[in-house]
Amino acid sequence: MTARGRYIALEGFDGSGKSTQAEMLASHLDAVLAREPGGTPLGEALREVLLHAAPDEAPSARTEALLFCADRAQHIGTVVAPALEAGRDVVTDRSYGSTLAYQGYGRGLPLDELRALIDYACRRPAGASEELPDVVLPDVVVLLDVPLADSDRRVHRLDRVGGEQMSLLEGDSDADPDAEALEGDGPDRLEGEALEFALRVWRSYRELCDAEPDRWVRVDAAGSVDEVAARVIEAVASHPAMAG
Template structure:
């Protein structure tokens, strides 16, 4: 990526781990401190992304695993080029729900594709762009499922997968964090939201 002055923070974790709650709390904390924050997500952070999101999460039929990975990569290429990079160049804080680590975990481990190939595809799509900080909300699959069930809303294609799928996803996220400890902050998502938020703020304060 070109030189930038903003800060890029991504949130990762399994479905039901509380990413949305923590993103909202972090956005408010940063905004109250006077920062300009852009909240975005993958897929779906652009007009093109909305279309891709509908396909990968809500399409009623099967999608071949490689096709699914390519759709996520296409969304990522457009999102980074048209949303993330311009915001960073404006000096904003980009707060993003999911990035390439989700592709490695969900399409690599979950769909049992080659994780290295999935990562390389995403890096090519995003011109090698990596966030300054990745917050990983770690939660076991059983607890996450209980949270999703209590939300009383229809499951999307990934949320509907079996426990074995979500266990592979979690293990992959933890392996990614272990491989890049300087980029990741792993948080126990079973803790109270305010406790998690305090841990996040302590790390983010050093960046902003």
């Protein structure tokens, strides 16, 4: 019987380099490369609604959560589960952590309700091998950890930030800068949120990582693309879930 593949997710705040590192890790592992939202015809349609809706048509926080989890259910059923059953590793750019970070910590939806929704979306597809767990969550989640200021520079959102405000972003200060002064246009709707929202999301990733040490691993994402890739590869290779 073919041993099932391993499911690896890359998570992190916008601009942390997830997409590039997911591609590099998938190439290194000869793994199936996936992304959320997207990666299936239905997922790409949902991605367009979620990330590029006009302001007057933007989904509510609850609608966002439902659409992201609808995408995730399709992703698990048509991409992830079949690949794992065939013995292929899967590397995904974002997973359930993004729902908890953005819709939970960021938008204030109840975390227990989101976790129940995630579990339902990630339930093992009907007819899938019992080699797969009842709930198909990533075996390893790599958090690409960068200072928020660096992340935001990468998506060109903080050009107007003064030195005092930038210093708040470069550390772990609990103080919130003036969000109204820091709003800006990003590559998509979710990346264009006010800084207060961004701070909540950024901090939440570290909390999520600390809360699930058996699944999550934090990787310093500062440095060149190749330097970060080497750290990611080492973190994944040494993770207990990859043994055997």
